[in-house]
Amino acid sequence: MKRGAKPPIRLAREQRFGDILRAARKVFCEKGYDQAAVAEIAARLGVVEGTVYKYFDSKRELLHKVLEHWYEEMLGDYARDLAAVVGARARLRLLVWRHLRSVREHPQLCRLMFREVRAEQDYRGSRVHAMNRRYTQFLIEVLRDGVAAGEFRAEIPHALVRDMIYGGIEHHAWNHLCGRGDLDIDRIADRIAAVVCDGLAARAPAADLHLETEKLARIAARIERSLPQHRARK
Amino acid sequence: MKRGAKPPIRLAREQRFGDILRAARKVFCEKGYDQAAVAEIAARLGVVEGTVYKYFDSKRELLHKVLEHWYEEMLGDYARDLAAVVGARARLRLLVWRHLRSVREHPQLCRLMFREVRAEQDYRGSRVHAMNRRYTQFLIEVLRDGVAAGEFRAEIPHALVRDMIYGGIEHHAWNHLCGRGDLDIDRIADRIAAVVCDGLAARAPAADLHLETEKLARIAARIERSLPQHRARK
Amino acid sequence: MKRGAKPPIRLAREQRFGDILRAARKVFCEKGYDQAAVAEIAARLGVVEGTVYKYFDSKRELLHKVLEHWYEEMLGDYARDLAAVVGARARLRLLVWRHLRSVREHPQLCRLMFREVRAEQDYRGSRVHAMNRRYTQFLIEVLRDGVAAGEFRAEIPHALVRDMIYGGIEHHAWNHLCGRGDLDIDRIADRIAAVVCDGLAARAPAADLHLETEKLARIAARIERSLPQHRARK
Amino acid sequence: MKRGAKPPIRLAREQRFGDILRAARKVFCEKGYDQAAVAEIAARLGVVEGTVYKYFDSKRELLHKVLEHWYEEMLGDYARDLAAVVGARARLRLLVWRHLRSVREHPQLCRLMFREVRAEQDYRGSRVHAMNRRYTQFLIEVLRDGVAAGEFRAEIPHALVRDMIYGGIEHHAWNHLCGRGDLDIDRIADRIAAVVCDGLAARAPAADLHLETEKLARIAARIERSLPQHRARK
DNA sequence: TATGAATGAGCCTTCATTCAT
DNA sequence: TATGAATGAAGGCTCATTCAT
Numbered sequence: 001m002k003r004g005a006k007p008p009i010r011l012a013r014e015q016r017f018g019d020i021l022r023a024a025r026k027v028f029c030e031k032g033y034d035q036a037a038v039a040e041i042a043a044r045l046g047v048v049e050g051t052v053y054k055y056f057d058s059k060r061e062l063l064h065k066v067l068e069h070w071y072e073e074m075l076g077d078y079a080r081d082l083a084a085v086v087g088a089r090a091r092l093r094l095l096v097w098r099h100l101r102s103v104r105e106h107p108q109l110c111r112l113m114f115r116e117v118r119a120e121q122d123y124r125g126s127r128v129h130a131m132n133r134r135y136t137q138f139l140i141e142v143l144r145d146g147v148a149a150g151e152f153r154a155e156i157p158h159a160l161v162r163d164m165i166y167g168g169i170e171h172h173a174w175n176h177l178c179g180r181g182d183l184d185i186d187r188i189a190d191r192i193a194a195v196v197c198d199g200l201a202a203r204a205p206a207a208d209l210h211l212e213t214e215k216l217a218r219i220a221a222r223i224e225r226s227l228p229q230h231r232a233r234k
Numbered sequence: 235m236k237r238g239a240k241p242p243i244r245l246a247r248e249q250r251f252g253d254i255l256r257a258a259r260k261v262f263c264e265k266g267y268d269q270a271a272v273a274e275i276a277a278r279l280g281v282v283e284g285t286v287y288k289y290f291d292s293k294r295e296l297l298h299k300v301l302e303h304w305y306e307e308m309l310g311d312y313a314r315d316l317a318a319v320v321g322a323r324a325r326l327r328l329l330v331w332r333h334l335r336s337v338r339e340h341p342q343l344c345r346l347m348f349r350e351v352r353a354e355q356d357y358r359g360s361r362v363h364a365m366n367r368r369y370t371q372f373l374i375e376v377l378r379d380g381v382a383a384g385e386f387r388a389e390i391p392h393a394l395v396r397d398m399i400y401g402g403i404e405h406h407a408w409n410h411l412c413g414r415g416d417l418d419i420d421r422i423a424d425r426i427a428a429v430v431c432d433g434l435a436a437r438a439p440a441a442d443l444h445l446e447t448e449k450l451a452r453i454a455a456r457i458e459r460s461l462p463q464h465r466a467r468k
Numbered sequence: 469m470k471r472g473a474k475p476p477i478r479l480a481r482e483q484r485f486g487d488i489l490r491a492a493r494k495v496f497c498e499k500g501y502d503q504a505a506v507a508e509i510a511a512r513l514g515v516v517e518g519t520v521y522k523y524f525d526s527k528r529e530l531l532h533k534v535l536e537h538w539y540e541e542m543l544g545d546y547a548r549d550l551a552a553v554v555g556a557r558a559r560l561r562l563l564v565w566r567h568l569r570s571v572r573e574h575p576q577l578c579r580l581m582f583r584e585v586r587a588e589q590d591y592r593g594s595r596v597h598a599m600n601r602r603y604t605q606f607l608i609e610v611l612r613d614g615v616a617a618g619e620f621r622a623e624i625p626h627a628l629v630r631d632m633i634y635g636g637i638e639h640h641a642w643n644h645l646c647g648r649g650d651l652d653i654d655r656i657a658d659r660i661a662a663v664v665c666d667g668l669a670a671r672a673p674a675a676d677l678h679l680e681t682e683k684l685a686r687i688a689a690r691i692e693r694s695l696p697q698h699r700a701r702k
Numbered sequence: 703m704k705r706g707a708k709p710p711i712r713l714a715r716e717q718r719f720g721d722i723l724r725a726a727r728k729v730f731c732e733k734g735y736d737q738a739a740v741a742e743i744a745a746r747l748g749v750v751e752g753t754v755y756k757y758f759d760s761k762r763e764l765l766h767k768v769l770e771h772w773y774e775e776m777l778g779d780y781a782r783d784l785a786a787v788v789g790a791r792a793r794l795r796l797l798v799w800r801h802l803r804s805v806r807e808h809p810q811l812c813r814l815m816f817r818e819v820r821a822e823q824d825y826r827g828s829r830v831h832a833m834n835r836r837y838t839q840f841l842i843e844v845l846r847d848g849v850a851a852g853e854f855r856a857e858i859p860h861a862l863v864r865d866m867i868y869g870g871i872e873h874h875a876w877n878h879l880c881g882r883g884d885l886d887i888d889r890i891a892d893r894i895a896a897v898v899c900d901g902l903a904a905r906a907p908a909a910d911l912h913l914e915t916e917k918l919a920r921i922a923a924r925i926e927r928s929l930p931q932h933r934a935r936k
Numbered sequence: 937t938a939t940g941a942a943t944g945a946g947c948c949t950t951c952a953t954t955c956a957t
Numbered sequence: 958t959a960t961g962a963a964t965g966a967a968g969g970c971t972c973a974t975t976c977a978t
Contacts, residue, residue: 008941008942008943008976008977009941009942010940010941010942010976010977010978011941011942012941013940013941016941016942037967037968037969038968038969038970039968039969047942047943048942048943048944048945049944049968049969049970050942050943050944050945050970050971050972051941051942051943053969053970053971053972054940054941054942058969058970059968059969059970111353114353115349115353118408119345119348119349124412153432156425156428156429157425159406160402160406160422160425160426160429161429162405163402163403163405163406164398164399164401164402164405164406164426164429164430165398165402166401166405167398167400167401167402167403167404167405167406168394168397168398168399168401168402169397169401170401170404170405171396171397171398171400171401171404172393172394172397172398172401174352178355178358188394191390191391191394192394192398194390195390195394195395195398195430195433196398196429196433197433198387198433199429199430199431199432199433247958250958271950271951271952272951272952272953273951273952281959281960282959282960282961283951283952283953283960283961284953284954284955284959284960284961284962285958285959285960287952287953287954288958288959292952292953293951293952293953481937484937505971505972505973506972506973506974507972507973515938515939516938516939516940517939517940517972517973517974518938518939518940518941518974518975518976519937519938519939519940521973521974521975522937522938526973526974527972527973527974579821582821583817583821586876587813587816587817589880592880621900624893624896624897625893627874628870628874628890628893628894628897629897630873631869631870631871631873631874632866632867632869632870632873632874632894632897632898633866633870634869634873635865635866635868635869635870635871635872635873635874636862636865636866636867636869636870637865637869638869638872638873639864639865639866639868639869639872640861640862640865640866640869642820646826656862659858659859659862660862660866662858663858663862663863663866663898663901664866664897664901665901666855666901667897667898667899667900667901710955710956710962710963710964711962711963712955712956712957712961712962712963713962714962715961715962718962718963739946739947739948740947740948740949741947741948749963749964750963750964750965750966751947751948751949751965752949752950752951752963752964752965752966753962753963753964755948755949755950755951756961756962756963760948760949761947761948761949
């Protein structure tokens with residue numbers, strides 16, 4: 001160490017690891033991967049670049065770890081929250097809503113995921129990839145359960161629905177991901193659920209249902225009228 | 235110029251412009267934007283880097299021009315093809331199918347669009363952006379026409395459907411965009427159309443409901459018949 | 469020390485010293501000096517870098533010590549083996565053969581010596597240097613003894629012969645030092661001894677031999693003349 | 703270019719190439735390969751590092767080119783000079799002398815060759831390697847011619863002699879290569895030629911032959927004495 | 937004695953872009 | 958119009974060594 005230099009602050013490995021991860025997350029979010037300099041990440045913690053490399057093999061690994069960490073956060077209470085909701089459609093909506101919420105809360109992390117990680121060669125087979133699969137797997141299971149419960153049609157390919165939902169959200173939120181505009185996640189979640197569940201096609205059923213309801217109402221009225229107490233009250 | 239060297243080949247400006255565009259498209263597709271060197275694009279034509287800059291202000295502009303040119307190709311016969319198809323659903327499927335075909339034929343150009351162009355700041359307001367809007371506008375119009383014709387429900391937000399379709403295709407074709415696997419565009423087009431038009435929800439309820447109503451009606455009738463006043467009235 | 473971690477294994481200083489030396493030798497041989505990381509040497513023993521520095525002042529000193537240790541091994545039975553051989557030429561051949569054997573058995577250590585140690589500034593005056601001198605001194609003595617015994621000519625500069633032998637072996641074994649090819653050390657030893665002892669030159673003995681032949685011829689003639697049948701023919 | 707910066711000096715490609723080569727040679731010789739910074743090489747010419755990389759793909763290639771260039775210099779008049787000398791031994795001595803002269807004139811280039819180039823993986827199959835073979839091939843040919851002319855014995859393996867000569871010179875000149883001491887190249891050349899041609903061995907064979915002849919003579923005398931006519935004549 | 941966190945100095949390499957000719 | 962030499966900034970990464978605990 002140079003004469004007069006401040007002695008380095010020594011932290012527990014875990015602590016420093018977490019610090020670097022947090023700092024990296026911030027810098028990556030602010031500047032994007034390419035524009036982020038490892039030196040800056042280090043500087044924010046008051047350490048030198050070399051220290052970062054003691055904890056992470058490369059800048060790229062750091063990026064991956066940041067996103068892995070994020071997925072862990074997100075996956076944390078997914079299963080629990082989902083368990084509290086009944087009905088395939090309601091569960092599907094929950095997943096859509098939660099994803100939208102993630103996009104709204106962490107648009108830059110989403111951008112990192114979409115642009116820097118998912119698009120690169122090292123994504124396939126990576127831990128982030130596995131976590132992403134676990135993340136989207138919840139939707140697949142909701143679809144499967146929905147089919148089992150008779151709520152969803154069996155012949156719809158789940159992977160495609162998954163892609164339309166996540167891809168659709170990504171496209172729809174693109175402006176927001178780029179830092180422009182708000183995201184009314186409740187409304188969008190409703191609408192996505194509606195499109196996915198009911199489709200575009202105009203429904204004849206509505207009419208039928210109405211008719212049946214009318215009939216039932218008439219029957220009920222007749223029964224009511226023919227009841228003794230009804231007469232009595234009259 | 236060096237003594238004895240061949241005089242530089244002078245081509246009509248248009249010709250040279252097109253040559254550069256073609257070479258750039260090739261190189262960009264092969265290597266991606268970042269990995270493509272202006273020097274290589276120039277080298278393929280036997281010119282030097284400076285010449286490229288006589289025709290394009292920057293590498294980035296060159297990229298944009300490449301994609302503009304592609305959109306022009308794609309947009310060329312869109313309206314005509316669409317005019318030949320009747321029915322909102324069939325037209326929607328056609329657009330989905332054509333987009334899938336583009337993805338299958340030019341995955342690398344799609345990648346360029348997705349990764350290098352759409353994600354950058356200079357996309358908004360660019361010509362490519364405008365062309366992309368024209369491109370997806372066809373779908374919006376098909377949706378609108380479908381609503382007008384009573385084929386599609388009115389309350390579905392078209393922009394969302396558009397995003398789910400294009401985003402869904404992008405996600406679904408991701409492997410193919412990365413050079414892996416084939417794309418069965420006919421089947422995928424069918425399925426996307428099916429999901430979008432009909433939705434996931436199981437459609438029998440109407441019929442079942444009817445049966446139940448019948449049962450209830452019969453029960454009610456029996457009750458009615460067995461009531462004293464009924465008899466009396468009769 | 470972390471709670472629950474095993475207490476560091478404390479070994480007798482000698483033991484630990486030797487362990488580090490052995491680990492360093494392995495790593496240096498496998499990777500070469502530059503590519504060998506002190507961290508790896510430490511890791512192989514399950515200790516940390518700092519520990520290595522408790523025993524060796526620097527990586528460079530470690531390298532030197534590794535080679536000193538090797539020289540000790542080699543010098544161990546040199547004198548004894550040499551004493552068992554009679555005749556300057558045979559002894560010279562033995563030294564050549566033993567050196568070749570070392571090269572064959574430990575090409576990587578040789579490489580370290582040639583490339584990393586001998587070529588650097590800190591070699592002169594180092595212990596390795598002294599040991600190397602002792603090592604090659606055996607040859608000088610063999611040459612001297614050979615001269616004393618009348619087997620070798622007096623006017624040949626011994627240092628030069630030494631350099632031609634060791635340098636020649638080094639060059640000749642270069643491929644093997646780089647991990648390619650075998651080394652037929654018996655044959656090479658014979659040949660080196662042959663070149664060094666007898667030289668290239670076709671032998672002028674030609675002249676002497678002629679004289680002797682003349683004498684023999686004269687004797688033969690005399691015998692011939694004294695034979696009975698000779699007289700008879702005459 | 704920045705405002706106010708001096709406009710770059712534009713040189714013909716060949717000229718600049720040569721300049722860089724010369725500067726690199728100097729810097730490599732002064733500092734060694736590792737310690738030489740490309741930036742310094744560039745700075746000496748008043749250009750930036752990028753310019754160096756326009757002419758050479760890598761620092762390593764630059765090193766190789768420097769040595770190739772040197773070999774070209776050395777090989778230039780080799781054949782011609784050699785042709786002027788008569789007799790295998792004299793020619794051999796010439797080659798030794800010229801090599802020694804190269805070592806004396808350019809010890810640092812020799813060091814580069816020995817330490818940085820020849821010892822690395824990329825040497826085999828490189829142009830420098832080929833040129834080195836051409837360089838040492840002259841010696842092989844001299845040996846071959848010497849054998850053909852009856853000057854040299856046929857049974858000596860030429861590759862070994864070559865290695866002993868070049869390896870011997872390298873070892874012998876090591877101090878000089880490291881910047882210490884002078885090199886009396888005439889004397890060393892004489893001595894090397896002497897060792898290689900005549901060998902170490904004292905030339906007793908003649909004497910032995912003489913003894914044998916004596917023995918034969920005595921036998922012949924005895925025979926003579928015992929012959930009848932001998933007695934008679936006496 | 938052993939730990940192990942932190943240091944810190946460098947250097948090769950790339951390439952879009954410029955501009956004098 | 959075409960050339961092509963030159964710019965110039967920027968950053969990831971490595972590791973021997975130190976020293977407080």
